Amino acid sequence: MxxxxxxxxxxxLKASAVTGxxxxxxxxxxxxxxxxxxxxxxQPNAFLRVASSGRVTVVCGxxxxxxxxxxxxxxxxxxxxxxxxxxxxxxxxxxxKAYANPxxxxxxTGGSTTVRASWEPMRRAGxxxxxxxxxxxxxxxxxxxxxxxxxxxxxIHRRRRVSYGALVARAARLPVPxxxxxxxxxxxxxxxxxxxxxxxxxxxxxxxxxxxxxxLRGMLTAVLARPPVLGGKALSYDASKTLAVPGVKNVVQTPxxxxxxxxxYWPAKKGRDVLxxxxxxxxxxxxxxxxVSRTLTDATTQPGxxxxxxxxxxxxxxxxxxxxxxxxxxxxxxxxxxxNCTAWVKPGSVEIWAGTQAPGPTKAIVASVAGVDPQNVxxxxxxxxxxxxxxxxxxxxxxxxxxxxxxxxxVKLIYSREDDMRAYYYRPASVTRFTxxxxxxxxxxxxxxxxxxxxxxxxxxxxxxxxxxxxxxxxEGIADLPxxxxxxxxxxxxxxxxxxxxxxxxxxxxxxIFFSESLIDEMAHAAxxxxxxxxxxxxxxxxxxxxxxxxxxxxxGWGTPLPAGLHRGIAVAKxxxxxxxxxxxxxxxxxxxxxxxRVVAAVDCGMTVNPEIVRxxxxxxxxxxxxxxxYGRISFKDGKVEQGNFDTYPVxxxxxxxxVEVYIVPSDxxxxxxxxxxxxxxxxxxxxxxxxATGERIRxxxxxxxxxxxx
Numbered sequence: 219m220x221x222x223x224x225x226x227x228x229x230x231l232k233a234s235a236v237t238g239x240x241x242x243x244x245x246x247x248x249x250x251x252x253x254x255x256x257x258x259x260x261q262p263n264a265f266l267r268v269a270s271s272g273r274v275t276v277v278c279g280x281x282x283x284x285x286x287x288x289x290x291x292x293x294x295x296x297x298x299x300x301x302x303x304x305x306x307x308x309x310x311x312x313x314x315k316a317y318a319n320p321x322x323x324x325x326x327t328g329g330s331t332t333v334r335a336s337w338e339p340m341r342r343a344g345x346x347x348x349x350x351x352x353x354x355x356x357x358x359x360x361x362x363x364x365x366x367x368x369x370x371x372x373x374i375h376r377r378r379r380v381s382y383g384a385l386v387a388r389a390a391r392l393p394v395p396x397x398x399x400x401x402x403x404x405x406x407x408x409x410x411x412x413x414x415x416x417x418x419x420x421x422x423x424x425x426x427x428x429x430x431x432x433x434l435r436g437m438l439t440a441v442l443a444r445p446p447v448l449g450g451k452a453l454s455y456d457a458s459k460t461l462a463v464p465g466v467k468n469v470v471q472t473p474x475x476x477x478x479x480x481x482x483y484w485p486a487k488k489g490r491d492v493l494x495x496x497x498x499x500x501x502x503x504x505x506x507x508x509x510v511s512r513t514l515t516d517a518t519t520q521p522g523x524x525x526x527x528x529x530x531x532x533x534x535x536x537x538x539x540x541x542x543x544x545x546x547x548x549x550x551x552x553x554x555x556x557x558n559c560t561a562w563v564k565p566g567s568v569e570i571w572a573g574t575q576a577p578g579p580t581k582a583i584v585a586s587v588a589g590v591d592p593q594n595v596x597x598x599x600x601x602x603x604x605x606x607x608x609x610x611x612x613x614x615x616x617x618x619x620x621x622x623x624x625x626x627x628x629v630k631l632i633y634s635r636e637d638d639m640r641a642y643y644y645r646p647a648s649v650t651r652f653t654x655x656x657x658x659x660x661x662x663x664x665x666x667x668x669x670x671x672x673x674x675x676x677x678x679x680x681x682x683x684x685x686x687x688x689x690x691x692x693x694e695g696i697a698d699l700p701x702x703x704x705x706x707x708x709x710x711x712x713x714x715x716x717x718x719x720x721x722x723x724x725x726x727x728x729x730x731i732f733f734s735e736s737l738i739d740e741m742a743h744a745a746x747x748x749x750x751x752x753x754x755x756x757x758x759x760x761x762x763x764x765x766x767x768x769x770x771x772x773x774x775g776w777g778t779p780l781p782a783g784l785h786r787g788i789a790v791a792k793x794x795x796x797x798x799x800x801x802x803x804x805x806x807x808x809x810x811x812x813x814x815x816r817v818v819a820a821v822d823c824g825m826t827v828n829p830e831i832v833r834x835x836x837x838x839x840x841x842x843x844x845x846x847x848x849y850g851r852i853s854f855k856d857g858k859v860e861q862g863n864f865d866t867y868p869v870x871x872x873x874x875x876x877x878v879e880v881y882i883v884p885s886d887x888x889x890x891x892x893x894x895x896x897x898x899x900x901x902x903x904x905x906x907x908x909x910x911a912t913g914e915r916i917r918x919x920x921x922x923x924x925x926x927x928x929x
Contacts (some may be wrong), residue, residue: 219689221913225275226898230700230898230924231412234247234512235806237247237455239911241438241719242302243793251391252369253818254697254920258532261280261313261631262720264501265277265316265343265405266299266343266347267484268299268347268351268383269383269384269386270383270384271290271383271384272302272305272371272381272382272383272607273306273307273308273383274290274295274296274299274301274302274305274306274307274371275292275307276291276295276306276308276309277289277298277308277309277310277311277317277486278292278305278309278311279311279316279317279318280309280319280327281327281334281574281575281577281599281602281609282310282417282601282602283373283601283602283603283604283605283606283609283890284574284602284603284604284605284838285328285332285835285893286415286417286828286831286834286835286911286929288308288310288415288416288417289308289393289413289416289417289483290309290332290333290336290828290831291309291336291340291826292306292307292416293408293409293413293580293827293828294333294336294337294340294341294344294409294827295340295341295342295343295344296344296408297344297401297406297407297408297409298341298342298344298348298349298398298400298401299343299344299345299348300342300348300369300370300371300613301371301382302369302370302371302409302709303370303408303413306414307416307418309400309416309455309635311325311599312373312577312596312597312717313325313577313578313580313581313595313596313599315578315664315834316692317578318474318578319332319335320330320335320336320339321334321335322762322923323325324576324578324579324626325576325578325579326575326576326577326578326579326720326771327575327605328576328605328607328610328615328724328896329891330793330794330796330890330891330892330893330894331794331891331894332341332891332911333811333827334794334795334888334889334891337825337888337889338400339890341400341401341551342398342400343792344726345398345399345400345480345624346395346398346797347389347399348368348398348771349395349399349806350389350392350394350395351373351382351385351386351389352366352368352373353392353607354385354388354389354392355373355375355380355385355388355391356375358380358385358388358690359375359378359862360470360639361375364618366863368802370854371383373385374589374883375603377833378443380905381773382611385547385921386389387908389748390758391784391904395486403417403825403886408826408827409825409826410825410826410827410828411698411828411829412828412829413828414475415831416602417646419515420521420786421601422477423905424890426601427600427601428555428573428600428602428603429555429558429559429560429571429572429573429600429601429602430555430556430571430603430632430784431600432560432571432600432630433630433785434560434562434877435628436539436601436622436627436628436856437481437627437628437629438467438468438479438481438625438627438628438629438630439479439480439481439482439483439486439558439616439618439629439630439631440477440478440479440480440484440621440629440631440632441477441478441483441489441490441631441632441633441634441637441736442472442474442475442476442487442490442617442631442633442773443475443476443478443480443493443495443642444475444637444640445475445497446497447497447498447500447502447503447644447857447858448502448505448716448717448854448858449501449716449855449857450494450497450499450500450502450857450860451497451498451500452471452475452496452498453496453497454475454495454496454498454500454567455469455471455476455493455494455495455496456493456494456495457469457493457494458493459492459493459792460478460489460492461489461492461636462717463480463485463488463492464485465481465482465484465485465486465489466478466479466480466485466486466488466489466838467479467480467481467482468487468625469493469740470621470625471623472617472621472624472725473620474613474616474617476493476495477617477621477850478493478630478739479488479625480622481585482544483632486632487634493768499741500624500857501716502573502716503856503885504856504857504859505716505742505854505857506854506855506856507547507853507854507855509547509559509715510647510715510717510854511545511649511671511716512648513649513713514647514648514671514713515545515649515651515670516542516671516714517649517668517670517711518543518597518649518650518668518670519551519651519652519713520668520670520711521709522669522709522710522711522780522830523687523688523709523710523711524707524708524709524909525686525693525697525708525709526693526697526706526707526708527676527706527708527712528703528706528707529664529704529706529707530883531665531666531705531706531707533705534655534663534664534677535655535663535707536655536656536657536663537655537656537657537658537775538656538744539654539655539656539739539745540650540652540653540654540655540656540737540740541651541653542651542652542709542737542740542917543649543650543651543652543917544649544650544652544732544733544736544737544917544918545647545649545650545917545918545919546646546647546648546728546729546732546733546850546918546919547647547850547852547853547919547920548557548645548646548647548717548848548851549644549645549722549728549846549850549851549852549859550638550643550644550645550867551604551607551608551609551643551720551722551723552604552638552639552845552867552869553602553603553604553605553606553638553855554604554607554620555573555602555603555604555611555631556632556637556638556756557608557613557614557633557637557638557641558572558614558618558630558631558632558633559572559574559614559615559617559618559630559631560571560618560628560630560631561615561619561621561622561629561631562626562627563585563588563617563619563622563623563626563628563716566590566594567590567594567596567620568584568585568588568589568590568594568595568596569595569596569598570584570595570596570597570598570615570618570619571597571598571600571617572599572600572614572618573599573600573601573602573603574599574602574609574610574613574615575605575609575610575611576609576610577597577850578909579612580597580612580615580652581595582615583612583615583771584597584613584615584617584619585886587616587619587620588619588623596716598735603678606722606723606842607720607721607722607725608643608720610720610721610724610889611643612638613643614633617631617700618630618631623634634683635862635863635864636862636863639852639859639861639862639863640859640861640862642717642718642851642859643718643719643720644717644718644719644722645719645720645722645728646671646674646692646716646719646722647671647672647717647917648669648670648671648692648729649666649669649670649671650667650696651667651668651890652665652666652667652733652737653666653740654666654737654740654830655705656741656744660705660741660744660745660747662701662741662746662756663703663704663705664703664704664706665699665705665706665707665780666706666707666708666709667696667701667707667708667709667733667734668694668709668711668796668832669692669693669708669709669711669730670710670711670712670713671689671692671712671713672712672713672715672717672719673689673691673692673712673714673719673906674689674692674719674720674721674725674726674878675690675691675718676689676712677718677720678720678721683712683829684697684911686819687710687712687752688710688883689710689712689841689885691709691721691724691726692710692712693726693730694725694726694727694793695727695729695730695733695734695791695793695898696708696730696733696734696906698792699734700756700757700759700760700763700792701738701753702756702758703756704766704869705744715730717854722791723839723842723893723894723897724794724839724894724895724897724898725894725896727793727877727894727898728732728843728897728898728899729848729919730900731789731791731793731898731902731906732847732866732901732902732919733900735789735790735899735902735903735906736902736905736906736915736916736917737790738752738753738756739787739789739902739906739909740915743909748777749787749788749906750767750771750776750788751820753767753788753790754767754768762792762797762822762887763790763797763799765797765820765821765822766790766797766799766820766821766883767790767799767820768800768882769790769820769881770788770790770801770818770819770820770881771799772801772805772885773818773820773879774786774788774801774818776801778802779863781806783806783821783910783911784803784804784805784806784815785803785910785911786801786802786803786804786906786907786908786910787801787802787804787902787903787904787905787906787907787909787910788800788801788802788903788906789814789898789901789902789903789906790896790899791895791898791899793891793894793898794890794891794892794893794894794895794897795823795824795888795889795890795891796821796822796823796890796892796895797822797823797883797890797895798821798822798836798842798895798896798898798899799819799820800817800818800819800820800896800899800900800902800903801817801818801903802814802816802817802876802900802903802904802907803816803817803876804849804904804907804908804911805911806818806908806911806912806926806929808925808926808927809923809926810922810924810926810927811923811926812848812904812908812921812923813874814844814874814876814904815876815877816876816877816878816879817876817877817878817903818878818879819836819840819878819879819880819881819899819902820881820883821880821882821883821892821895822882822883822885822887822890823838823885823889823890823891823892823895824886824887824888824889824890825886825887825888825889826889827889829882831892832880832882832892833880833882834897835892835893836878836880836892836895836896837852837878837880838896839876839893839894839895839897839900840876840896840897840900841870841875842874842897843897843898843900844870844875844894844900844904845868845870846873846919846920847866847869847900847901847904847905847921848868848870848871848874848920848921849870849920849921850867850919851867851919851920852867852918853926902920904921905921908921908926912926914926
């Protein structure tokens with residue numbers, strides 16, 4: 219979910235209190251009523267606590283799904299606090315309004331927003347605490363605060379030193395600074411360092427708890443039989459064989475299917491295997507991937523709603539025109555930990571345990587399902603075994619809450635891999651028709667893109683299409699094309715084949731950068747020019763685009779000889795405030811199989827919190843994007859999803875993972891996102907290399923080896 223955010227320098231902290239022998243720098247929390255209100259309308263999303271022992275605890279309102287927020291957020295606070303990193307720990311925040319993501323306005327994690335949203339507020343939280351501790355020490359020493367300095371949890375005045383822990387009682391009585399001074403980047407001691415992640419030790423020793431690890435006394439485990447055809451409903455069921463399975467306790471029909479509740483997952487699954495259900499004939503029984511493709515492609519033959527219109531496309535007089543169609547399929551998220559949620563509906567209250575990207579909305583949704591006041595809903599945000607946007611959806615929390623309400627017991631709902639793959643939350647299928655005009659020298663004079671796809675905005679349930687009818691997610695990566703093209707038009711045609719679509723890692727950029735960057739390659743080839751040089755010539759007003767392209771070309775050795783059989787492709791993208799260019803080195807076998815040997819990435823994400831996290835996220839995005847490019851496809855036949863597990867929806871194997879090199883551009887710009895920007899440029903870099911190797915242009919994903927077989 220892309221957005222822009224410019225943190226204002228506003229007063230956002232007010233008051234403090236001594237609790238539990240420590241200094242609390244706080245925000246409004248219903249669970250901690252003694253904390254004073256924040257004075258400014260910009261409400262921070264986290265708080266810190268300094269204990270009398272000197273330990274600093276940072277409470278993080280964002281969900282940890284492997285991207286490193288439980289380290290990045292404490293680093294932001296600890297930098298300005300001048301804390302001793304060895305004494306910093308982190309806690310997961312409860313679901314409370316105080317922890318709303320400033321970009322979204324709700325407590326949710328996605329869109330590579332965590333550091334972008336927290337860059338200034340969390341540093342100000344640390345800076346305010348530091349100034350209070352310094353003021354407390356200065357008062358005790360009867361000196362001016364300006365004469366003191368701090369270092370690793372200690373206030374220093376000449377030869378005198380006092381630890382933060384010894385100052386908490388005095389500091390707690392002082393007013394919170396309205397506008398604490400932040401460090402200049404040249405003075406950073408922690409930010410920009412490869413510090414070890416705080417969530418690694420509990421993941422290694424097994425103490426980290428994911429949603430699927432939850433166990434409560436008296437808990438039932440549930441599996442849900444869903445309609446085999448999209449949109450179907452259960453007319454009736456025979457549970458006699460199911461109830462005969464040892465351990466099965468009950469069978470319950472819900473709005474989404476028929477659930478089997480048992481004293482463990484295995485009896486619940488075995489019970490569902492023998493459950494006899496009569497399903498209705500869904501109106502989607504005739505749905506097929508071929509029909510979806512035809513619908514989207516046909517839509518691009520007609521004008522759509524205009525999302526960008528520069529110059530006058532209709533009046534342009536190109537010497538040569540390219541008219542090509544690109545297509546991408548529905549994709550599943552395929553998180554390693556399938557969806558699950560434990561819910562306990564009690565009289566007047568609800569408690570749930572879930573790996574969710576949206577604890578704030580979840581609280582409100584669960585309250586509605588259970589019929590209780592939202593203030594009486596407790597959400598325990600567990601570690602997430604992968605998110606990629608999927609855990610923003612509410613289906614697993616709704617069904618778990620429903621089953622607990624109906625059964626009167628705590629219920630853990632678990633999706634099997636097949637349940638997860640067929641749950642109808644997919645990246646949209648999309649088709650784009652390009653018409654690009656070149657002059658006699660091969661320079662672009664006109665460019666039109668007609669995009670046809672479903673609307674994520676409408677599917678989300680929380681957003682509506684604007685009066686223009688333009689879904690911003692459907693056009694991102696094309697409507698913001700950075701190249702100097704005088705006559706450029708981008709159109710959108712909303713098409714709804716009936717499949718639930720959802721946010722998927724890098725959202726519209728994931729397919730649209732493949733489309734648009736591949737077209738730039740085609741234009742360069744038609745002009746007889748090198749793909750890198752062609753791009754650079756069209757990016758005269760885009761220094762950050764040019765910066766990553768030039769760096770990646772240098773590091774990858776663009777233009778230098780490669781071993782026989784290897785070929786290079788290049789692509790660049792901006793998404794979520796960051797710029798990433800990638801070069802892929804690819805070989806194509808006689809059987810058409812594609813092997814990516816090396817990917818070099820250059821990243822300009824502004825100032826970095828932890829460069830090692832940046833590198834890992836780029837590597838992760840490349841693996842995820844390569845999976846999609848080589849294998850990713852959700853297909854329909856007779857209204858049914860054809861994929862079910864990793865045999866029919868393969869993911870990249872370890873022996874297929876290329877060598878990845880990541881180079882970070884030094885920058886003083888505000889941070890961009892990093893969880894998603896490494897993905898969009900991967901597919902066009904790979905297919906560009908395939909064209910260099912075979913002369914075959916890949917315009918439809920996933921890559922079909924049959925097209926590349928040697929005769």
